[in-house]
Amino acid sequence: MTDIDFKKILRHSPYYERLEPHSQTRNWMAWNGYKTPRVLDQLASEYFAIRSACSIMDLTPMEKYRITGPDAADYLNRLVTRDVSRLKPGRVTYVVWCNDEGDVIDDGTIFHLSEGVYRLCAQHHQLDWLMLSAIGFDVSIEKEADDVAALAVQGPTSFAVLSAAGVNSLDGLKPFGIQHTKCGGVDVTVSRTGFTGDLGYELWTAPENAHALWDAIFSVKERGLYDVKVIGLDALEMVRIEAGFLMPGWDFNTADTIVRAGRGRSPFELGLEWIVDLKKPYFTGKKALTQEKARRPERRLLKLVIEGNKSPANSFLFDRKNGRNIGAVMSTIWSPILKSNLAFADVRYKNGQPPAEIWAEIYYQKELQWNVSWARGRIEEKAFWSPERRTATPPAWTQ
Amino acid sequence: MTKRRAVVIGGGHNGLICGAYLAKAGFKVTVFEARDAVGGAIARREFADGFFAPGLAHTTHVFQGVVDDLAIVTTASAEAAETIALDREGAHLTLTDNDVEGAGLPEADRTAYRDFVSEYASYADALTPLLTNAPPRLKNFDRRDGVTLAKIGWKLRFGLGGDPMREFLRVGGMNIYDILNEKFADERLKAAIALDAVMGHHMAPRTPATVLTYLQRRFARQKGVAVSVAALQDAAVRVGVEIRTNAKIDRVIVEDGKARGVVLASGETCDADIVASNADAKSTFLRLVGARALDGLFVHRISKTRTNGDVAKIHLALSAAPPFNGLSPDRLNARMVIAPTQQYVEHAFNASKYGAFTERPVLEIMTPSAIDTGYAPSGAHVLSVNAAYAPCALKGGWENDREAFLEAVLNVLDEYAPGLKRLVQSHEILTPVDIEAEYHMSGGHWHHGEMAIDQSFMMRPVHGAAQYQTPIEGLYLCGAAAHPGGDVTGLPGRNAAKRVIDTH
Numbered sequence: 076m077t078d079i080d081f082k083k084i085l086r087h088s089p090y091y092e093r094l095e096p097h098s099q100t101r102n103w104m105a106w107n108g109y110k111t112p113r114v115l116d117q118l119a120s121e122y123f124a125i126r127s128a129c130s131i132m133d134l135t136p137m138e139k140y141r142i143t144g145p146d147a148a149d150y151l152n153r154l155v156t157r158d159v160s161r162l163k164p165g166r167v168t169y170v171v172w173c174n175d176e177g178d179v180i181d182d183g184t185i186f187h188l189s190e191g192v193y194r195l196c197a198q199h200h201q202l203d204w205l206m207l208s209a210i211g212f213d214v215s216i217e218k219e220a221d222d223v224a225a226l227a228v229q230g231p232t233s234f235a236v237l238s239a240a241g242v243n244s245l246d247g248l249k250p251f252g253i254q255h256t257k258c259g260g261v262d263v264t265v266s267r268t269g270f271t272g273d274l275g276y277e278l279w280t281a282p283e284n285a286h287a288l289w290d291a292i293f294s295v296k297e298r299g300l301y302d303v304k305v306i307g308l309d310a311l312e313m314v315r316i317e318a319g320f321l322m323p324g325w326d327f328n329t330a331d332t333i334v335r336a337g338r339g340r341s342p343f344e345l346g347l348e349w350i351v352d353l354k355k356p357y358f359t360g361k362k363a364l365t366q367e368k369a370r371r372p373e374r375r376l377l378k379l380v381i382e383g384n385k386s387p388a389n390s391f392l393f394d395r396k397n398g399r400n401i402g403a404v405m406s407t408i409w410s411p412i413l414k415s416n417l418a419f420a421d422v423r424y425k426n427g428q429p430p431a432e433i434w435a436e437i438y439y440q441k442e443l444q445w446n447v448s449w450a451r452g453r454i455e456e457k458a459f460w461s462p463e464r465r466t467a468t469p470p471a472w473t474q
Numbered sequence: 475m476t477k478r479r480a481v482v483i484g485g486g487h488n489g490l491i492c493g494a495y496l497a498k499a500g501f502k503v504t505v506f507e508a509r510d511a512v513g514g515a516i517a518r519r520e521f522a523d524g525f526f527a528p529g530l531a532h533t534t535h536v537f538q539g540v541v542d543d544l545a546i547v548t549t550a551s552a553e554a555a556e557t558i559a560l561d562r563e564g565a566h567l568t569l570t571d572n573d574v575e576g577a578g579l580p581e582a583d584r585t586a587y588r589d590f591v592s593e594y595a596s597y598a599d600a601l602t603p604l605l606t607n608a609p610p611r612l613k614n615f616d617r618r619d620g621v622t623l624a625k626i627g628w629k630l631r632f633g634l635g636g637d638p639m640r641e642f643l644r645v646g647g648m649n650i651y652d653i654l655n656e657k658f659a660d661e662r663l664k665a666a667i668a669l670d671a672v673m674g675h676h677m678a679p680r681t682p683a684t685v686l687t688y689l690q691r692r693f694a695r696q697k698g699v700a701v702s703v704a705a706l707q708d709a710a711v712r713v714g715v716e717i718r719t720n721a722k723i724d725r726v727i728v729e730d731g732k733a734r735g736v737v738l739a740s741g742e743t744c745d746a747d748i749v750a751s752n753a754d755a756k757s758t759f760l761r762l763v764g765a766r767a768l769d770g771l772f773v774h775r776i777s778k779t780r781t782n783g784d785v786a787k788i789h790l791a792l793s794a795a796p797p798f799n800g801l802s803p804d805r806l807n808a809r810m811v812i813a814p815t816q817q818y819v820e821h822a823f824n825a826s827k828y829g830a831f832t833e834r835p836v837l838e839i840m841t842p843s844a845i846d847t848g849y850a851p852s853g854a855h856v857l858s859v860n861a862a863y864a865p866c867a868l869k870g871g872w873e874n875d876r877e878a879f880l881e882a883v884l885n886v887l888d889e890y891a892p893g894l895k896r897l898v899q900s901h902e903i904l905t906p907v908d909i910e911a912e913y914h915m916s917g918g919h920w921h922h923g924e925m926a927i928d929q930s931f932m933m934r935p936v937h938g939a940a941q942y943q944t945p946i947e948g949l950y951l952c953g954a955a956a957h958p959g960g961d962v963t964g965l966p967g968r969n970a971a972k973r974v975i976d977t978h
Contacts, residue, residue, distance in 0.1 A: 149766065153765075174770075174771055175769035204770070207771065207773075207774040208774075210760070210773050210774060211760065211764060211766060211773060212765065212766075356766070357731070359770040360769065361769075362945060
C-alpha cells in the first residue's frame with residue numbers, strides 16, 4: 076500500500092493530472108479522501124454523455140478490498156446475504172451485507188478476479204467490519220484503494236470507444252463479466268459493470284499504468300472517431316436514480332452509523348429481497364432476517380414516479396391529499412430522458428400492504444414566493460430506465 | 475413419549491448441577507467430561523506421590539437452595555472459618571465473619587470491622603434476587619424479567635431500608651481501596667479485605683467496581699455451603715444423570731440455527747434436543763459452535779471478552795509443618811493471606827498490566843493437610859497457594875518463566891516462614907496457561923471471564939447470550955461464563971436448567 080501524505084488534505088488519484096485540465100468549473104468535492112469532481116463543465120452535457128455517447132469517470136476513490144486465502148469464498152458467503160458460493164472466476168455480483176440485527180451496513184460488488192482471488196467494492200469504508208467478520212476464517216483482507224486505478228467508461232458508445240482504443244474481444248463480455256486484457260500497451264482488467272444502468276465498463280489497472288490507459292481512450296476522441304467526456308459525481312447521481320441503484324447513507328441510514336433505534340433498514344425494507352438467500356448456510360443477520368420475513372412488512376423503500384414537473388425533494392408523503400403521513404422522499408431527480416420526477420421514498424405500509432395512494436406534498440418557489448402543491452406518486456417495480464443495450468451481447472458499435 | 479435428551483458439556487460443578495436439575499425434570503441427561511474425573515476446578519488432584527491438592531479452587535460455596543433441591547450431602551465444612559493476615563514479624567491478624575483481632579490492631583478498627591461486616595453482609599443479602607435469578611434483559615423485556623426487576627428493586631428499597639440503600643448505591647460502583655481507607659486505619663486489615671475483592675480477577679484494590687466483586691464473593695460465602703465432588707456426583711447420578719469421563723467434545727452440531735447434539739473427539743456423535751455448555755463462552759462459541767454458524771458482530775464480541783487469568787496455582791509438598799513466624803501449628807487449618815498493605819497488592823498488579831509477573835506476589839494459602847487427613851503422608855504437609863499476579867499473556871510466554879515465578883513465591887513464603895524452602899520436597903506450578911490447557915478454561919480464568927461490571931448480569935458473557943440462552947436455539951450456557959459468574963456457587967448451572975425447563 077502506498078504511503079499516505081497526511082499534509083495533503085485531499086489525495087490525488089493517479090488520474091488527477093489527466094482529469095484536472097478537463098475541469099472548467101473547479102467544482103471539487105471530497106470522496107473517500109480524494110479530490111473528486113462534482114461537475115467539470117455542464118451537468119447537462121455530462122448527463123447526456125452517459126446517456127447518448129461515452130462518459131469517463133475516475134473510480135479510484137471507491138472503497139476496494141482484496142480478499143484471498145483458503146476460506147475467502149466461505150468468508151464472503153458468511154458476510155453477504157446473497158449466495159455467492161457459486162460465483163465463478165471472471166464474474167461479478169451485486170451484494171449487500173448486514174449487521175447481526177439484519178440491518179444493511181453497505182452495498183457493493185464482489186469480483187471473482189481469478190480462482191480464489193476476490194475484490195469487494197463498497198460505497199463506504201468497511202475495513203473494520205470486514206476484519207471483525209474474519210474471526211474464525213483463514214482469509215486475508217487488504218484495502219487496495221490506492222493500489223488500483225479505476226475508471227468507469229459508460230454510455231451507448233462505450234463499447235465502440237474501448238474497441239477503438241485497442242481493447243480486443245470485448246464483444247463476448249457479458250454483463251457482470253470480467254476480462255483480463257491490454258489497452259494502451261498496459262495490462263488492464265475490464266468488467267462489464269457500472270452505476271449508470273447503461274452499457275458500460277469499468278477498467279482496473281495498476282496506478283503506474285493509469286496515464287497510458289487514459290491516453291489510449293482519449294486518442295479515440297483525438298482521432299475524431301467518438302466523443303469521450305469526463306463526468307463528475309453529480310451526473311452519476313442522476314443516472315443511478317434512473318437505473319434504480321441505491322446510495323447507502325442517502326437513501327437509507329447505513330447500520331454502522333445509526334444512533335437511534337429503528338432507523339436501520341433491512342434488505343427486505345430496501346426492496347432487495349432478491350439478493351437475500353435464507354436457504355444458504357449461515358450468514359450475519361440470517362436469524363434476524365428469517366424472523367423479519369415471517370412478519371408483515373412495515374415499510375419499504377419504494378421507487379416512485381411523481382407526476383408534474385415540480386421537484387419533490389425532501390417531500391413528506393401522505394396516503395391522500397392532506398391525509399396521514401406515510402413517509403418521505405429520500406432522493407429525487409428530474410429525469411431528462413424520461414421527462415418525469417423519479418424518487419426513492421421510505422414508505423410505511425399498513426397491514427403489510429403498500430398504500431393504495433401516495434401523495435407528495437411539494438413546496439416550491441415561484442419568483443421567491445413559496446407555494447405548496449400535491450402530486451401523486453406511482454410505484455415503479457423495476458428500474459426506471461433499463462435500455463436493451465445495457466445487456467445486449469455483443470453490444471452494437473453505435474446505438 | 476420418549477424422554478427429551480440433554481447433553482451437558484463439561485462435568486464441573488455447574489455441569490453436574492445443571493444435569494441433575496434437568497434429569498429431575500425428566501430429561502435423559504449425559505454429562506461429558508474431557509478429563510478423567512468430574513469436578514473440574516474443584517476436583518482433588520495428586521501432584522506428587524502421596525500428596526494431594528484440593529483442586530484449583532480452595533473452597534466451594536454451593537448455594538443452599540441448590541443443596542436443598544438436589545439433596546446434596548454436605549460434608550463438614552472444608553472452608554476455614556478464619557482468615558489469618560500473615561505478618562512477617564508474627565503480628566498476625568485473625569479475621570472471622572464477625573470479628574477481627576491481633577496484636578497492634580487499633581480498637582477503633584475492631585469496632586469498625588464489626589460494623590463493616592454486618593453492613594456489607596446486608597448489601598450482599600440485598601443482591602440475592604439479582605444473583606439468584608436470570609438477569610433481566612434490557613431489550614425484549616418479558617414478564618419474567620419484570621418480576622425479577624421488581625424483586626431486585628423491592629429488596630434494595632425495603633430489604634435494606636432508605637439510608638442503607640443510599641449508601642449501597644454510593645459504594646456499588648466504587649473501588650474497594652477508597653472504601654477501606656474511609657473505614658479503617660490498619661493496613662494489614664485493609665489489605666486482607668481487599669484481597670477478597672480482587673483475587674482471581676484482573677483487578678487491584680483501586681480498580682473501579684471492586685466493591686461489587688467483594689460483595690459477590692461475600693454473597694457466595696453467606697449463601698453457600700461446602701460440598702465435595704463426590705457428593706455432587708452422587709446427587710447427579712441419583713436422579714439418573716449419566717456421566718462419561720475422558721469424553722472430550724469436539725463440536726456442537728448445529729443445523730438451521732438449532733443445536734442437534736455433539737460430536738466427541740473420538741468421532742462419536744450424540745444427538746440431543748438440548749445442549750448445555752459448561753465451557754466458557756469463547757470455547758463454546760468460537761471452538762465448539764464455530765464462527766460460521768454465528769453472526770459476525772456476536773463472534774467479535776465473544777472474542778473480545780476479557781478472560782485472561784491472573785493467578786497461578788502452586789502446590790508444595792512439605793516434609794514438615796510450615797514454620798510461619800509467630801503462628802502455632804494448630805492454626806494451620808485457617809486460610810492465610812500474604813498481602814501486607816493495599817499498596818502492596820496494587821503494586822503487584824502493576825506488573826501484570828504490562829505483561830510481567832510480580833516479584834512480590836500476593837498469596838492466599840491453605841494447608842489442606844492440617845484440615846483433613848489424606849492430603850499428605852503422616853507428618854508431612856501440603857501447601858496450596860494461589861499466587862497473584864501472574865498474567866496469562868506473559869511477555870515472552872510462560873515456558874521459560876514458570877520456575878522464576880515459583881521462586882518469587884517461595885522467596886515471599888520464606889520471609890514469612892523462614893526455612894520453608896528447605897522443607898519443599900516437590901512442587902507443582904499451574905500458570906494461567908497451564909490452567910487453560912488442563913482445565914479447558916480460556917485464559918485460565920477462575921471465573922470463565924472477568925466479573926467486571928461490563929461483563930456481568932445481563933451482559934454476561936455478552937448481551938445476546940445472557941439469560942443462559944444463546945443465538946443457537948437449544949444451546950445453553952450453564953457455567954461460570956453465565957450470570958452470576960464464578961465463585962463456585964452452582965447458580966449458573968441451576969439457572970440454566972430452569973431456563974431450559976421453562977422454555978422446552
